[in-house]
Amino acid sequence: MSKEIFAIFGNPVSHSKSPLMHNLAFQGLQYNACYTRHLLEDGNKLKETFFRLGLKGINITVPHKEAAFNACDVLDPFAKKIGVVNTIVEREGKLYGYNTDAPGFLKAISEFKEVKTVLFLGAGGTAQSTSNILRDEGYEVTLLNRSQERLEKYKADGFQTYTFETFEPRAFDLVINMTSAGLEDDSLPAPKEILDIVIPSAKACVDVIYGKETPFLKLSKRHNKPTKDGSDMLLYQGIIAFEHFTTQTYHFDEIKPIMQKVFDFN
Ligand code: NDP
Numbered sequence: 001m002s003k004e005i006f007a008i009f010g011n012p013v014s015h016s017k018s019p020l021m022h023n024l025a026f027q028g029l030q031y032n033a034c035y036t037r038h039l040l041e042d043g044n045k046l047k048e049t050f051f052r053l054g055l056k057g058i059n060i061t062v063p064h065k066e067a068a069f070n071a072c073d074v075l076d077p078f079a080k081k082i083g084v085v086n087t088i089v090e091r092e093g094k095l096y097g098y099n100t101d102a103p104g105f106l107k108a109i110s111e112f113k114e115v116k117t118v119l120f121l122g123a124g125g126t127a128q129s130t131s132n133i134l135r136d137e138g139y140e141v142t143l144l145n146r147s148q149e150r151l152e153k154y155k156a157d158g159f160q161t162y163t164f165e166t167f168e169p170r171a172f173d174l175v176i177n178m179t180s181a182g183l184e185d186d187s188l189p190a191p192k193e194i195l196d197i198v199i200p201s202a203k204a205c206v207d208v209i210y211g212k213e214t215p216f217l218k219l220s221k222r223h224n225k226p227t228k229d230g231s232d233m234l235l236y237q238g239i240i241a242f243e244h245f246t247t248q249t250y251h252f253d254e255i256k257p258i259m260q261k262v263f264d265f266n
Helices: 018-028 043-052 065-071 077-082 101-108 125-136 151-156 192-198 215-222 231-245 252-264
Strands: 004-010 033-039 057-060 087-091 094-098 117-121 140-145 160-163 174-177 204-207
Touching: 004 018, 004 043, 018 033, 018 231, 018 252, 043 065, 057 065, 057 231, 065 094, 077 094, 077 101, 077 125, 087 231, 094 231, 101 125, 101 231, 117 125, 125 140, 125 151, 140 151, 151 160, 174 215, 192 215, 204 215, 231 252
Parallel strands: 004 033, 004 057, 117 140, 117 174, 140 160, 174 204
Antiparallel strands: 057 087, 087 094
16 A cells, blocks of 8 residues: 555644644554645635645634635535534545544543533634534533624534623633633633623533643633643544544554644644
8 A cells, every 4th residue: 555645734834733633543553654744825716726736635724624624525424513624534545534633633532421511712713613523522612702703603503602701601611712812922711700600509620722821721720620722622633633644554542642642742
């Protein structure tokens, strides 16, 4: 079998850990493939670029996950429902699309038991796939966002949605930072007066940002709450993508110890 080539498409793409994660797994499992990165400026050129580069599969990051959805010939049912694709595999000339962010996130929070109600801080692209999978799994998801605009879609989908102005703080089992607040600044994802009510009544607090302790997680720790950052979500979406890339040749638990070595690198 000739060497298969995989890549991540995004803009920007230089920061992505996906090449390292997948190359560690390809090498560790002796699978004849390699993984690179490609700066894709125009999402409309995704399909053409995929075939021109002779790729077997890709991951897609910001801002092309909707363009990736449009480029696919075949969609798995969940990707089809949410309209967002982050993993594509080529089979017999056709592009098959999946979303692995959402099941990765679901698995990452599965360690928190007896959770029913979840408060999402933020309503961007990441919240879109994760809110839907959580609801499918029986969680009650409420979204709280800084501005009204992004909430409209969720409201139309039947989610409970609030802005900081309309929210009346109450107890939720899990509070999750789905915003980019704290990624490159020191801001909290919601006003402290709100967080000082919802955090103490939560069983645990989760952040999708990884690689640093955000102001949200620091505040949650000050309230003595169990916390979790976005590292497992990153890892698990990668493992599930790898399962698709290799057509389920390897089991999740076989890939995990190899791929998680990514966190040994800076
Ligand atoms: P989007 O740009 O789609 O959405 C950003 C969201 O954050 C919006 O709801 C926005 O609110 C809100 N927001 C941004 N800054 C602030 C702030 N200072 N205060 C309050 N709200 C704010 O981003 P994504 O959904 O793509 O990404 C969100 C986060 O998820 C990022 O930090 C990203 O790094 C992380 N992520 C982690 C992954 C992982 O594997 N761990 C995978 C993918 C993403 P508004 O509508 O008002 O602008």
